[in-house]
Amino acid sequence: MTVTETPMGFGRMHRKEDARFVRGQGNYVDDVNLPGMLHGSFLRSPYAHAKIVSIDTSAAEALPGVKAVITGAVLETLKLAWMPTLSYDTQAVLATDKVRFQNQEVAFVVAESHYIARDALELIEVEYEPLPVVADAKQALAPGAPVIRDDKEGKTDNHIFDWSAGDKEKTDRIFAESEVVVAEDILYPRVHPSPLETCGAVADFDKVSGKLTIYSTTQAPHAHRTVYALVAGLPEHKIRVISPDIGGGFGGKVGIYPGYVLAIVGSIVTGKPVKWMEDRNEHLTATAFARDYHMRGEIAATKDGRIRALRVDVLADHGAFNGTAQPTKFPAGFFHIFTGSYDLEAASCNVTGVYTNKAPGGVAYACSFRITEASYLVERMIDVLAFELKMDPAELRLKNLLKPEQFPYTTPTGWEYDSGDYPKALRLAMDMVGYEKLRVEQAEKLQRGEYMGIGISFFTEGVGAGPRKHMDILGLGMADGAELRVHPTGKAVLRLSVQTQGQGHETTFAQIVAEELGISPDDIDVVHGDTDNTPFGLGTYGSRSTPVSGAATAIVARKVRDRARIVASAMLEVSPDDLEWEKGKFFVKGDPDQAKTIQEIAMAAHSSLELPEGVEGHLDATTVYNPPNLTYPFGAYICVVDVDPATGQVKVRRFIAVDDCGVRINPMIVEGQVHGGLADGIGMALMQLMAFDEDGNHLGASLMDYLLPTSLECPSWELGETVTPSPHHPIGAKGVGESATVGSPAAVVNAVLDALKPLGVRHADMPLTPSNVWRAAQGRPIRTDLAIS
Amino acid sequence: MSVDVDGSRYVDDVEPRTLLVHHLRERLGKIGTVVGCDTSNCGSCTVLMGSADGEQRSVKSCSVLAVQADGTAVTTIEGLAGPDGSLHAVQQAFHELHALQCGFCTPGMILSAVDLLRDNPAPTEAEIREGLSGNLCRCTGYQNIVRAVQSAATALQASAEVVLPKEATV
Numbered sequence: 001m002t003v004t005e006t007p008m009g010f011g012r013m014h015r016k017e018d019a020r021f022v023r024g025q026g027n028y029v030d031d032v033n034l035p036g037m038l039h040g041s042f043l044r045s046p047y048a049h050a051k052i053v054s055i056d057t058s059a060a061e062a063l064p065g066v067k068a069v070i071t072g073a074v075l076e077t078l079k080l081a082w083m084p085t086l087s088y089d090t091q092a093v094l095a096t097d098k099v100r101f102q103n104q105e106v107a108f109v110v111a112e113s114h115y116i117a118r119d120a121l122e123l124i125e126v127e128y129e130p131l132p133v134v135a136d137a138k139q140a141l142a143p144g145a146p147v148i149r150d151d152k153e154g155k156t157d158n159h160i161f162d163w164s165a166g167d168k169e170k171t172d173r174i175f176a177e178s179e180v181v182v183a184e185d186i187l188y189p190r191v192h193p194s195p196l197e198t199c200g201a202v203a204d205f206d207k208v209s210g211k212l213t214i215y216s217t218t219q220a221p222h223a224h225r226t227v228y229a230l231v232a233g234l235p236e237h238k239i240r241v242i243s244p245d246i247g248g249g250f251g252g253k254v255g256i257y258p259g260y261v262l263a264i265v266g267s268i269v270t271g272k273p274v275k276w277m278e279d280r281n282e283h284l285t286a287t288a289f290a291r292d293y294h295m296r297g298e299i300a301a302t303k304d305g306r307i308r309a310l311r312v313d314v315l316a317d318h319g320a321f322n323g324t325a326q327p328t329k330f331p332a333g334f335f336h337i338f339t340g341s342y343d344l345e346a347a348s349c350n351v352t353g354v355y356t357n358k359a360p361g362g363v364a365y366a367c368s369f370r371i372t373e374a375s376y377l378v379e380r381m382i383d384v385l386a387f388e389l390k391m392d393p394a395e396l397r398l399k400n401l402l403k404p405e406q407f408p409y410t411t412p413t414g415w416e417y418d419s420g421d422y423p424k425a426l427r428l429a430m431d432m433v434g435y436e437k438l439r440v441e442q443a444e445k446l447q448r449g450e451y452m453g454i455g456i457s458f459f460t461e462g463v464g465a466g467p468r469k470h471m472d473i474l475g476l477g478m479a480d481g482a483e484l485r486v487h488p489t490g491k492a493v494l495r496l497s498v499q500t501q502g503q504g505h506e507t508t509f510a511q512i513v514a515e516e517l518g519i520s521p522d523d524i525d526v527v528h529g530d531t532d533n534t535p536f537g538l539g540t541y542g543s544r545s546t547p548v549s550g551a552a553t554a555i556v557a558r559k560v561r562d563r564a565r566i567v568a569s570a571m572l573e574v575s576p577d578d579l580e581w582e583k584g585k586f587f588v589k590g591d592p593d594q595a596k597t598i599q600e601i602a603m604a605a606h607s608s609l610e611l612p613e614g615v616e617g618h619l620d621a622t623t624v625y626n627p628p629n630l631t632y633p634f635g636a637y638i639c640v641v642d643v644d645p646a647t648g649q650v651k652v653r654r655f656i657a658v659d660d661c662g663v664r665i666n667p668m669i670v671e672g673q674v675h676g677g678l679a680d681g682i683g684m685a686l687m688q689l690m691a692f693d694e695d696g697n698h699l700g701a702s703l704m705d706y707l708l709p710t711s712l713e714c715p716s717w718e719l720g721e722t723v724t725p726s727p728h729h730p731i732g733a734k735g736v737g738e739s740a741t742v743g744s745p746a747a748v749v750n751a752v753l754d755a756l757k758p759l760g761v762r763h764a765d766m767p768l769t770p771s772n773v774w775r776a777a778q779g780r781p782i783r784t785d786l787a788i789s
Numbered sequence: 790m791s792v793d794v795d796g797s798r799y800v801d802d803v804e805p806r807t808l809l810v811h812h813l814r815e816r817l818g819k820i821g822t823v824v825g826c827d828t829s830n831c832g833s834c835t836v837l838m839g840s841a842d843g844e845q846r847s848v849k850s851c852s853v854l855a856v857q858a859d860g861t862a863v864t865t866i867e868g869l870a871g872p873d874g875s876l877h878a879v880q881q882a883f884h885e886l887h888a889l890q891c892g893f894c895t896p897g898m899i900l901s902a903v904d905l906l907r908d909n910p911a912p913t914e915a916e917i918r919e920g921l922s923g924n925l926c927r928c929t930g931y932q933n934i935v936r937a938v939q940s941a942a943t944a945l946q947a948s949a950e951v952v953l954p955k956e957a958t959v
Binding site: 014015017018019020021022023024025026028030031115194195196197198245246247248250279280281501502503504668669671672673674675676677678679702703704708710711712714716717 | 804806807811814819820821822823824825826827828830831833865866867869870876880883884885887889890891892893894895896899914917918919921922923924925926927928929930931932933934935
């Protein structure tokens with residue numbers, strides 16, 4: 001990999017962010033220290049479901065150094081005991097009537113140090129009356145199941161919503177007449193994004209000015225500001241949300257957590273800044289989980305492997321409060337993209353959401369609003385069909401993939417894919433891995449009693465939410481602003497509404513401006529994360545930064561260029577139409593010596609130069625970008641594993657990832673994004689699980705058991721690329737950040753099951769830990785009851 | 790207690806239960822050292838601390854009491870660059886090979902790598918992966934970190950060859 005230092009636009013460029021991070025000079029939330037700052041910490045519930053009989057805080061309040069102990073009863077007086085969620089449900093900020101999941105927030109202590117705050121927690125006495133628990137989503141709708149949300153008037157069951165998509169009648173008809181129909185129960189287990197930095201906040205309420213400043217780990221600072229305004233009744237101009245450096249987000253830092261609210265309340269109550277920083281156990285047990293989709297997939301095909309239809313029923317476990325983060329009209333996110341990369345006649349799905357005694361969440365961990373689940377479902381079902389038809393899974397995919405000439409392509413559930421060349425990407429991946437030779441090797445190994453597997457996953461993502469007409473979060477349309485100011489000396493500042501958590505925006509967005517204006521990216525400062533100083537927008541998740549704000553950046557730079565053209569025409573005393581643009585300068589057509597650089601133009605735009613009527617001077621612009629459609633990146637992944645059925649040990653030997661995200665702004669950064677997502681895939685497929693026992697105890701609530709892959713479990717990734725630009729995007733770029741997390745788990749699982757195929761194993765659920773693989777190899781089911789009735 | 794951190798001596802009264810990581814961050818302002826977990830798994834808090842053999846070794850500072858560092862010398866990420874601001878070879882390689890994204894694991898990862906390269910100046914890929922397995926990263930998938938450590942090893946060996954007098958190698 002050669003890196004061109006500071007390319008004048010797109011290309012490999014070292015990151016501007018690194019200078020501070022490699023020196024320990026980043027500024028994360030826990031690094032924020034304000035004069036007089038106090039520290040808050042939560043008392044949490046030991047029970048998954050219990051009535052709160054009484055809370056005695058007197059001993060805690062008497063501890064020297066304790067400044068306040070806040071309970072649900074205190075919040076009730078402020079009308080803050082409950083808060084709205086991103087799904088128009090409510091969530092308890094501090095439990096008042098009862099607790100609904102283990103480790104739920106019960107009381108908040110504010111003290112002079114976090115050591116004292118923790119001491120005080122030990123002194124709070126809570127009397128609980130345990131209630132029956134719903135730990136298993138499949139029992140949530142059973143008659144007589146305990147009602148978790150009896151706070152909601154008239155609520156007599158645990159049903160949240162039913163949502164369906166596609167043409168059910170047509171799908172059913174095709175299933176009735178198809179030669180081959182195969183069904184499989186597929187669980188995408190509950191996992192957690194677990195960024196290395198947990199969630200936290202420092203709230204500082206200034207009683208004199210009435211202004212609230214809150215530093216917090218948020219991926220969507222502007223949306224947070226609006227929600228605080230709606231909930232707390234403070235006007236938005238009196239709320240400043242600052243999202244400083246974020247130590248990874250992965251979707252876990254989109255929503256508002258009780259800790260943010262309590263830091264604010266604590267600051268208002270004590271008159272001092274209050275810091276809240278959770279620990280890993282709290283993070284894993286009480287912030288947004290991911291997945292937990294119990295899916296029954298059905299696939300209909302002809303005997304020779306022509307896939308005709310897909311039908312899916314989903315039972316979605318949403319925990320005790322419906323806090324999933326997705327556009328309002330999409331309670332199951334974009335799950336209905338589950339037809340994947342294939343040319344089908346029809347498809348339909350139904351998703352039923354239920355409450356259980358678990359933490360809220362669902363949409364997180366690079367899921368692109370449930371596309372992880374959708375992609376995993378279809379890629380598993382393709383392999384299940386290949387198993388039944390005794391066909392090679394690569395051949396089955398090549399037979400059914402959409403063809404390049406079919407784009408833009410409208411899927412049976414209504415998505416309009418923008419562009420794609422799928423067979424090319426899959427063939428490239430197969431060439432890179434040496435597919436035919438591997439199959440020969442696999443057969444030879446099996447003769448020797450060695451089990452090796454090759455797993456393929458071909459995915460189509462849908463990222464860049466989204467068109468304002470269809471997509472909003474809490475009524476806020478998903479368009480994003482950008483503001484660009486070129487200073488007199490030709491250096492620039494770009495202000496954005498999106499919020500990097502490591503994806504390199506400070507570098508790549510400067511590169512977009514550089515590409516459009518010919519100003520060096522080193523001379524462009526990218527500002528984000530401060531709601532007082534950036535334009536409104538919805539933040540970074542769903543891989544939406546490049547599709548939405550990347551487009552806004554290109555457009556705002558083009559607006560500046562249009563102004564620069566007028567200024568240059570005044571400087572050169574020619575008509576604007578007589579000027580031609582070459583990156584970094586305008587010149588007179590046919591006379592390239594008569595030219596003005598963007599730097600000269602910037603100075604002239606601020607000078608006494610006479611400009612045409614109506615042209616204000618200066619060199620700046622703002623824009624709001626409302627995307628016409630999502631972007632649809634895609635990829636072909638192949639994983640090669642060695643499996644020891646006697647121990648269940650899986651070794652990932654190779655992983656080939658061909659990604660196509662259209663135009664690549666900075667290939668080095670794209671590759672880093674893909675590497676990280678592939679590690680997620682290894683983690684989810686082989687290691688990670690948030691399990692609960694029947695009492696609702698959260699098992700694996702620390703890094704002792706919730707296993708994140710280390711350098712040892714990850715192979716050396718082998719990446720490939722094709723380039724199919726998005727036709728509707730100003731620079732042809734698609735999002736990519738979540739692609740690898742979406743696409744890779746199925747490749748790993750398909751590889752393990754490919755290895756176990758000779759033992760007759762058709763499906764086994766993640767995580768494929770040694771014990772689970774061993775059980776599957778023994779012909780024992782990993783889960784005994786997955787039927788969705 | 791008295792501890793030398795990044796070349797400066799700090800003398801403080803410290804509660805016995807205070808963890809070294811909190812002493813560094815909250816009392817001494819060394820906020821480059823961060824906390825990622827509560828069970829000693831992640832290695833984000835890794836610093837180099839003087840040990841019995843007189844060498845500074847990597848430790849997870851969340852699992853050391855501050856008072857245990859009494860009388861030792863500690864190097865945090867903030868003390869690794871040269872006095873003129875020039876980056877240590879490992880820092881430089883992390884930048885050049887894109888071995889960091891959010892930057893949260895980076896301080897601990899770099900210090901672990903420095904310790905690894907002192908024990909094993911020319912590690913294989915497998916040895917690097919083994920040597921860094923106490924440091925979790927959520928962003929990079931490790932590949933570029935491994936390559937950065939390889940690159941730093943090469944750079945450090947090259948510079949060592951330049952500075953060592955000829956006799957020393959005979």
